[in-house]
Amino acid sequence: MLVSKGDLGNMQPLNSRLWGNGFLPGHYQGVRFRSGSEPVLYLEDPAGKSMKDQRRMLDTISQLNQHELQSSCDPAIETRIMQYEMAFRMQTSIPELSDFSDEPEFSFKLYGEDARRPGTYAYNCLMARRLAEQDVRYIQLYHSGWDHHFNLPNHLPKRCRENDQASVALITDLKQRGLLDDTIVVWGGEFGRTSFSKSGRVNESYGRDHHANCFTKIVAGGGFK
Numbered sequence: 001m002l003v004s005k006g007d008l009g010n011m012q013p014l015n016s017r018l019w020g021n022g023f024l025p026g027h028y029q030g031v032r033f034r035s036g037s038e039p040v041l042y043l044e045d046p047a048g049k050s051m052k053d054q055r056r057m058l059d060t061i062s063q064l065n066q067h068e069l070q071s072s073c074d075p076a077i078e079t080r081i082m083q084y085e086m087a088f089r090m091q092t093s094i095p096e097l098s099d100f101s102d103e104p105e106f107s108f109k110l111y112g113e114d115a116r117r118p119g120t121y122a123y124n125c126l127m128a129r130r131l132a133e134q135d136v137r138y139i140q141l142y143h144s145g146w147d148h149h150f151n152l153p154n155h156l157p158k159r160c161r162e163n164d165q166a167s168v169a170l171i172t173d174l175k176q177r178g179l180l181d182d183t184i185v186v187w188g189g190e191f192g193r194t195s196f197s198k199s200g201r202v203n204e205s206y207g208r209d210h211h212a213n214c215f216t217k218i219v220a221g222g223g224f225k
Contacts, residue, residue: 026079030140031090033127035119039098043091051092058084097130111169114162122166129173132183146189149198150207171220184222192216 114122192214
């Protein structure tokens with residue numbers, strides 16, 4: 001599990017590009033969760049179609065794809081088969097996964113009230129724990145808005161409040177549920193910040209510049225001390 005603290009100016013345009021599989025086979029491409037009522041788009045069955053009909057259709061498509069794979073040996077066909085099956089598993093699991101109505105009140109006290117609101121960092125941390133419970137092998141969270149070249153005294157405390165409680169809650173929750181033993185949580189940013197004012201003067205709206213040689217990382221779980 002990777003938790004990234006990002007510079008707003010640099011992270012936002014990159015987010016959608018970071019879900020690509022790069023040089024790895026296509027089935028390694030990540031699935032991006034969205035805020036709102038549909039974390040993953042197009043999971044609902046078409047009108048008039050049941051899950052049983054969907055399964056029957058996928059079985060037929062799989063047979064056709066297997067036949068094509070045997071004749072062409074194209075690895076993209078194998079990826080397509082796996083993607084269809086993943087999509088079906090997501091159809092059957094994500095609606096329940098994203099329904100927080102079964103979360104007890106102490107979860108929201110632990111993660112904070114923001115955990116009730118889709119799209120917030122606290123909500124994403126709670127979702128990460130739920131994903132870990134379902135054996136999702138790699139989960140990445142983003143928390144942007146740290147580009148404090150100015151107005152740091154106002155912005156930084158807000159970002160810290162959003163980040164600190166939810167991050168600690170995630171590690172605590174995983175540990176309480178016995179999930180931290182086989183889960184590694186890596187928390188970090190893309191660079192550090194200088195310890196002095198960017199302008200050389202301290203005032204109500206001062207900021208700090210990038211510090212490319214200073215990074216903060218936290219590692220928990222997986223047997224780490």
